[in-house]
Amino acid sequence: MTSLLQVSGLRTRFHTPEGIVHAVNGISFHVNEGETVAVVGESGCGKSVSMMSLLGLIPTPPGEIVSGTAVFRGNDLFKKSEKELEDTRGREIAMIFQDPMTSLNPVLTVERQLIESLRVHLGFTKEQAQTRAVELLEQVGIPDAKRRVKDYPHQFSGGMRQRVMIAMSLSCAPSLLIADEPTTALDVTIQAQIVELVTRIRDSLHTAVIWITHDLGVVAGIADRVIVMYAGFIVEEANVDDLYDSPGHPYTVSLLAALPRVDRRRDQRLKSIPGAPPNMLIEPRGCPFAPRCEFALEKCRQKNPLLTQVGPNHTAACWVNPKTGALR
Amino acid sequence: MTAQTTSITQLSADDLTAPPLSLWQLAWLRFRRHKLAVFGCVTLVLLLLYSFGGAFVRTEAYANFNDTSRRLEPPSSEHLFGTDSIGRDILARTIYGGQISLFIGFVAVFIETILGILVGALAGYYGGKLDAFLMRIAEALLSIPTILLLLVMAKFFGGKIPEIHIAGRTFSGSVIVIIAIIGATSWMYLARIVRAEFLSLKENEFILAARATGTSNFQIIFYHILPNTFAPIIVSSTLSVANAILAEAYISFLGLGVQPPTATWGNMLESSAKYLDSAPWLWFFPGMLILLTVLSINFIGDGMRDALDPRSRAI
Amino acid sequence: MFQFILKRLAQGVVLLLIVSITLFLLMMEVGDPIATMGGRTVTRPSDRERLTRQLGLDKPIAVQYLYWLAGNDWTQIDTDGDGIPDKSGTRLGILRGDFGKSLVTKKPVTEMIAERIPNTLILMLASEVVTIFFALIFGIYSALKQYSTLDNILTTLLFVGYSMPIFFISLMSMYLFFILFKKWGLPYLPTVGMFDPEVGKTPLQVLWHMILPVMSLSVIYFAAYSRYIRGTMLEVLSQDYIRTAKSKGLPRRQVVYVHALKNAALPIVTVVGLDLPFLLGGAVVTERIFAWPGMGRLFLDHLSRADVSVVMGSLMLVAGAVVVFQILTDIVYAWLDPRIRYT
Numbered sequence: 001m002t003s004l005l006q007v008s009g010l011r012t013r014f015h016t017p018e019g020i021v022h023a024v025n026g027i028s029f030h031v032n033e034g035e036t037v038a039v040v041g042e043s044g045c046g047k048s049v050s051m052m053s054l055l056g057l058i059p060t061p062p063g064e065i066v067s068g069t070a071v072f073r074g075n076d077l078f079k080k081s082e083k084e085l086e087d088t089r090g091r092e093i094a095m096i097f098q099d100p101m102t103s104l105n106p107v108l109t110v111e112r113q114l115i116e117s118l119r120v121h122l123g124f125t126k127e128q129a130q131t132r133a134v135e136l137l138e139q140v141g142i143p144d145a146k147r148r149v150k151d152y153p154h155q156f157s158g159g160m161r162q163r164v165m166i167a168m169s170l171s172c173a174p175s176l177l178i179a180d181e182p183t184t185a186l187d188v189t190i191q192a193q194i195v196e197l198v199t200r201i202r203d204s205l206h207t208a209v210i211w212i213t214h215d216l217g218v219v220a221g222i223a224d225r226v227i228v229m230y231a232g233f234i235v236e237e238a239n240v241d242d243l244y245d246s247p248g249h250p251y252t253v254s255l256l257a258a259l260p261r262v263d264r265r266r267d268q269r270l271k272s273i274p275g276a277p278p279n280m281l282i283e284p285r286g287c288p289f290a291p292r293c294e295f296a297l298e299k300c301r302q303k304n305p306l307l308t309q310v311g312p313n314h315t316a317a318c319w320v321n322p323k324t325g326a327l328r
Numbered sequence: 329m330t331a332q333t334t335s336i337t338q339l340s341a342d343d344l345t346a347p348p349l350s351l352w353q354l355a356w357l358r359f360r361r362h363k364l365a366v367f368g369c370v371t372l373v374l375l376l377l378y379s380f381g382g383a384f385v386r387t388e389a390y391a392n393f394n395d396t397s398r399r400l401e402p403p404s405s406e407h408l409f410g411t412d413s414i415g416r417d418i419l420a421r422t423i424y425g426g427q428i429s430l431f432i433g434f435v436a437v438f439i440e441t442i443l444g445i446l447v448g449a450l451a452g453y454y455g456g457k458l459d460a461f462l463m464r465i466a467e468a469l470l471s472i473p474t475i476l477l478l479l480v481m482a483k484f485f486g487g488k489i490p491e492i493h494i495a496g497r498t499f500s501g502s503v504i505v506i507i508a509i510i511g512a513t514s515w516m517y518l519a520r521i522v523r524a525e526f527l528s529l530k531e532n533e534f535i536l537a538a539r540a541t542g543t544s545n546f547q548i549i550f551y552h553i554l555p556n557t558f559a560p561i562i563v564s565s566t567l568s569v570a571n572a573i574l575a576e577a578y579i580s581f582l583g584l585g586v587q588p589p590t591a592t593w594g595n596m597l598e599s600s601a602k603y604l605d606s607a608p609w610l611w612f613f614p615g616m617l618i619l620l621t622v623l624s625i626n627f628i629g630d631g632m633r634d635a636l637d638p639r640s641r642a643i
Numbered sequence: 644m645f646q647f648i649l650k651r652l653a654q655g656v657v658l659l660l661i662v663s664i665t666l667f668l669l670m671m672e673v674g675d676p677i678a679t680m681g682g683r684t685v686t687r688p689s690d691r692e693r694l695t696r697q698l699g700l701d702k703p704i705a706v707q708y709l710y711w712l713a714g715n716d717w718t719q720i721d722t723d724g725d726g727i728p729d730k731s732g733t734r735l736g737i738l739r740g741d742f743g744k745s746l747v748t749k750k751p752v753t754e755m756i757a758e759r760i761p762n763t764l765i766l767m768l769a770s771e772v773v774t775i776f777f778a779l780i781f782g783i784y785s786a787l788k789q790y791s792t793l794d795n796i797l798t799t800l801l802f803v804g805y806s807m808p809i810f811f812i813s814l815m816s817m818y819l820f821f822i823l824f825k826k827w828g829l830p831y832l833p834t835v836g837m838f839d840p841e842v843g844k845t846p847l848q849v850l851w852h853m854i855l856p857v858m859s860l861s862v863i864y865f866a867a868y869s870r871y872i873r874g875t876m877l878e879v880l881s882q883d884y885i886r887t888a889k890s891k892g893l894p895r896r897q898v899v900y901v902h903a904l905k906n907a908a909l910p911i912v913t914v915v916g917l918d919l920p921f922l923l924g925g926a927v928v929t930e931r932i933f934a935w936p937g938m939g940r941l942f943l944d945h946l947s948r949a950d951v952s953v954v955m956g957s958l959m960l961v962a963g964a965v966v967v968f969q970i971l972t973d974i975v976y977a978w979l980d981p982r983i984r985y986t
Contacts, residue, residue, distance in 0.1 A: 017361055057889055061790050082895070090892030097890075102883040106982055107905050117891045152981040168891065364799065468661045471965040472958055473924040476942060480666070480954070483673040483946055574808055578928055581810050582943065597810060601932055604814060604834075605822045615811035623806035630802070 004176060004208050005031040005054075010068035012046070012053045015061055019281040023049040025232040026068070031176065036202065036209040038223035038240075040216055040255065042277050046232040047212045051178045055093060056085045072176070091121040094169035098181040100161035104153035110137075110164055111149040114171060121172045136167040140197060159190035163197065170201055177202070178210045183218065195222055216259050220244065225313075228252050231278050231288035234307060238314040246323065248316030250293045287318070295320040297327075351559075351636075358635035365631020368624035375621050379426030388497060391420035392589050400607045410609040413599065422613055425591035428499075430621070432507050432592070433573035439511030440572070441518060441565045448522025449549050453530055463523070466516040474513055475578055481509040482584040500590040506579065510572050518564050525557040559636040567629035570622040577618050593618045644977070648970060655966035662962045663737075666955060667708050674949030676700070679746045696721065698746075711743065711955070712736050737959065743952030747945065752956040755941065760923070762837060763937035766930075767922035769853060770860035775915065778865050782872025786880060787899065798873070804866030813859040813932045820855060835934045856933040860926055872911055879907045909980055916972030920964035924957070 012024040024046040031037050039047045052058050054070050054077055070077040072093065080088065089095075097103040105113060114136060115129035124132065130149075137145035140163040153161055162182060169177060179198060183191035199222055202209050211222060219226055219240065226243045228236040228251065236249040247253045257271040275292035287293070290300040299319050307315040308328070321328050359365055395415040403410045409418035447466070451459040469477065482505065489501030529535060530553060538552050579585035580594030588595065593614040600611035677694045695701050699710055699720070709715075715732025735741035742752035785794045817834045824831035832855050833839065838848035879885065880903055888902040925939030934940075938957055945953035977983045 017358070052886075055890060057886055086892045086894055088892065089890055095887075095890040097883060097887060099883060103887045105884040105888065105902050105906070107909075107980060108902070109981075116888075116893055116897070120891075120893055120897070154982050165887070168887075364802070464658060464661060467658055468665060471658065471662055471962045472666075473921050473961060475927050476924055476958060476961070479927070479943070479946055480669050480673065480958075484669045570806065577808050578810075581808075581928060582931065601810075601814060604817055608814075608818055611811070611814050615808065615814065618808050619803070619806060619811055622808070623803060626802055626806050 003030045004033045004035075004073065006069075006071045007050075007054070008069050008071075010050055010053060010070065011066040012049055012058060012063060013066055014063050020283075021280045022283055023063075023232055023280060024053065027229070027232075027234045029227055029234060029237065031208050031210060033175070034202075034206045034208055035225065036211060036223045038211045038213060038219040038226045039229060040213060040219060040226055041229035042214055044277055044280070045229045047229050048180050050229075051095070051180060051210060051212060055089050055095060055178070056080075056082070057095075087121070090117045090169075090174070091172045092174055093176045093178065094172070094174040095178040095180065096162070096165045096169045096182050099185045100158055100165050101185065103165055104161055106153055109150055109152055110156070113153075114149070114164075114168055117168065117171050132171070136171055137164070139201070140164070140167040140170075142167075158186055159193065162186060162190075162194055166194070166197060166201070170205065170207070173205050174207060176208045176210065178212070180212045181214070182211075184213070184215075191218070198222070216255055228255070232280065233288060233304075233317065235289065235318070236316040237307065238311070238316075242311060242314050246311065246314075248310040248314060248322065249289075249318045250295050250320070250322045251289050252316075253322045254292075295322060299327075355559075355632075355635040359631050362631035362634055364627040365634075368627030368631065371620060371624035372628065375426065375617070375624070376430065379423055379430055382420075382423035383427070386417070386420040386423055388424055390417065391424045391591065392416065400603065400610075402607070403609055409613045410607065412596070412610055413603065413607075418596070418609065418613055421591045421596055422593065422617055425593045425596050425614065426617060426621075428503060428586060428590060428592045429573055429576060429594065429618070432503065432510070432576045432586075433569045433621075436507045436510035436514070436572040436576075437565055437568045439507065440514045440568055441561065443511060443515035444518025444564075445522055445554070445561065447515060448519040449526055449554065451519065452523035452526025453545070453549050453553070455527075459523075462519070466519055469513060470516050474575070477513050478509055478575060478579050479582065479584055481513065482506065482579050485509065486584065498590075500587045502585065502587045503590060506576055506585055510575050514568060514571065514575070518561065518568070521560050521564055522557055525560060526553055529553050529556055563629060563633045563636055566625065566632055570625040570629065573618065573622055573625070644974075648974070651970045651973065655970065658966060659959070659962055663712065663955075663959060664708065666958055667711065668704070670951045670955060671704060673946065673951070673954070676746055676949045676951060679948040679950060710734055710736065713738055714741060737956075742956035742959075745945065745953050746950045747948055747953075752952045755953060756938070756956060756960060759925075759936065759938050759941045762935065763923065763925040763930075763939065765849065766853060766856055766860070766935060766937060767926065770857045770864060771915075771919070771922060773857060773861045774864040774868055777861070778868035778872050781865075782869045783876055783899070783904070785869070785873045786876030789877060798870075801866045801870055804862050805870065807863060807866075809859060809863055809926070809928050810932060812862050813856070813929060816855055816859055817932075837936060852933075856926075856929050856935055860929055868914075871914060872907070875907045875910050876903060879903045882906070909976060912979065913972055913976055916968055916975060917965075920961060920968040923964050924961040 007030065008028045009026050010024055010028070011026045014021040014023055027046075027050055029037070039051070041047050049058065049063075053063075053065050054072075056077070058065065065078060068078065072088070077085070077088065104110075111130060111133050114133035115124070115126065118124040118129040118132055119126070134145045134149050137149055142148055142160060142163055148156075153164070156164060165182075177198075182198070183194050186194060195218060198209065198211075201207070209222075211219070213219060223240050225237070225239055227234055228243075228249065230251050236243070236247065236252050238248065243252065244256065247256055251273075254271065254273040258273060273292055278288050278291070285304065286302055287296070287300040287304050290296040293300065295318075297319065305317045305319045307317045310316045310321075310328070319327055393416065395411075398407075398411050398415045399413055401407055401411040401415075407417050407419065409422065412418055412421070447462050451462040485505040485508070486502065489504050491501055492499045492504070526549075535548060535552055538548050543552070576585060576592060577594035577597070580592050581597050583595075583598050586592045586595050596614040597611050600607070600614075603610050676698060677691055677700075680694050680698065699707055699715075702710070710732070711734075714734045714736030716735060718732055719728030720730055720732050721728045734743065737743075740753065742756070744751055745755055748755065781797065785797055788794045820832040821834045822831075833852050834855055835852075837852050838844045839852075842848050884906075885898060885903055888898045893902075923938060925937040925942070927939035927943055929935065930937045930939035931943060942954060942957050
């Protein structure tokens, strides 16, 4: 398999009146063609920021991409001009967002918002684009698409709006789709439908997907590989099954323990993670999870562990083996 | 050790959450960071010192003393800002004029704020017919350009209030008139803000709880709801001071404001347009002082808005 | 929609009644109309009495208001003071378009206003257009380049414009462009009136004379409008749908001018729509300084002589326009914003 996207040493920070927020602290990962990678972590751990950095969607200032490369199909995204980035966005890499209520422009019809990218990226005429827009809506399962295409976003329900977003993002058949918590704002029943829809389209278009979520439950059904982020660091990376079977980082262990499971015994309580995520204003030394970690040793407070191999295609950034509690 | 150099790992979990600052502490931090607002504060203090401290340097009798043989003299070492059309010292008059202009600005806004709070609170809290009635009055006043309304009212009350003597000084009764009419014609915006706040706050659980325990309406309005609306009131009132000072200047400039011999920055300008060419110092100094005052108050108001805006509350 | 307009119109009528009653009460004490009417010669009590009757000032205030509102042609009035109504009234009342006659010029108020309105509108609309044009350019630029040095400098300057008393900027610009330019031998701008009486009221003359007042007014309005537009644009640009538009790879121009501006236009159109009727009132201070014969001057001159019909007429004209423009603005808003449908 060839690597579609290779990110190395990405560092993003924000200059705020209160100080510098270290949002992403040197992360490296890759995505293969057609592969689905889930990025998991608590809110504010830098998962959205890192993905938006890739597409140049971070407002600068106050944001700043300090260092890193993101090689997509042989070209570094960070070296691209604004014009070249525009050609990549929507065409090669598309994105869908968390809140379908606010992510669609309220004063433009759905048709108008659907045909834009077709015309800009694929050079469709207006008529071609309009025909295609209806097809796209039908593909994402919007009934009566021909009529509804003339409607405004507020005339759709939340789930339907997210379908419209998906139709928009997939209109140019991108090779990578970044889905930023696309189900978080939706009802549980709708969530499943959206996951299913994305999976179906991914399979038919052979699109790689980066699925950002804080919900490990969703991940199992959709992802090939999982990246766990904490405080702007990647703390673990593994295939889905490996991660669930033998988590290599105490934070992953806690996340899994906090997950409600049908097969859990009744007397087993859901475990919450003590403490709160770190203040990102303070540049971390040591392991950022150490203050909340039950295995934390003196070494953890001094030096931040690097990602190390803990199994085949399985890396974790921890001095300790959370299974045994002993140093690795 | 400062926060920047403290290693994250030396802190306990509790330290790692944002420090619990009160709204006002946070607002103060933000305000201090707003450079223009700090500049505005300093300038305003200097202007207050100029107007009220200046009284110890130049007496009011001197400010009103006219030496007709020295009319329209350009600025000199003796008369730093020159003399006016009947030979009075402009520097001294700007000192005493400043007192009145600033006094009018602040007191008019005090009245405006009280009216605005009362109307807004009653309309928002009780709703119904009272609300409709009060809001119609507000709308009626808003449908006439403020300056025209002020002029009509200045004419209506003009000359009806006798001169006032306080602490051996004589003030034209028109000062009271101007304060009253500025206050009476500017409360509508504040009333709308307060009303909107009351409308949303009165449905909150803590208000329902207060009602359930039999707290009187008076107590609920003034002790439970009102304190929660202070932020927008403070911002609005601060900016109103600038508008009130401008309003006084406009009516006085048009000759319907504060009457001589009491000086204000506005009425010093009244006839100065005639001396546009021959004596520009007549209008330059009072004009500049008005501009500086209004500018510094607007800077302060903007700083307060930034500091108190709930939408920018997240770090 | 139709029902909505009807309802708003009904509310507007009620509002105008409240406004007119309030103003009418204020008018009772703005000066001595008798002195204005008869000049300084009215000293004999019998003359005063006659004029008072003639003006209808002997009637209770409610009756005076009624005559002003609905006219008195349907009733007999007493002109010689013997207590017996002897003459049919001639006034039609403001409801039937009769604003009364001026005490000073003896001309119908409608005629006087009709003379002044074009002068005021040419001045005010020119300022409004100049202002909005530059405010849009600046507001959008400044929002797009937030925190840039130029944005910082310009927003600080805006505060100065916003805080500037209109007479001060007028006097300063007159001093610079008239007095100093004349002194330096440069072509200088006129500062008084609408045209040079020696040349006559040609369009070119009016244009030439407009420059300074329009410039002064524009500085003040510009500051307020650009601050508003900048704020609105910033608010819109931070919305999620702008991020979506960018993520679709649309060219920046399309993101700003289609996605952002179309949303920002809603509040901007509202503010402009609500401000427009106030232009009818003219700019009292500016018209006074530049001796511009507009509505503001008309108001000021006749207020000082207690010429009630003229003052009431011009105030009610503005208030009426305010009511109409509020409804128009609502309609335009509903037309622009697909989320709003009045029923």
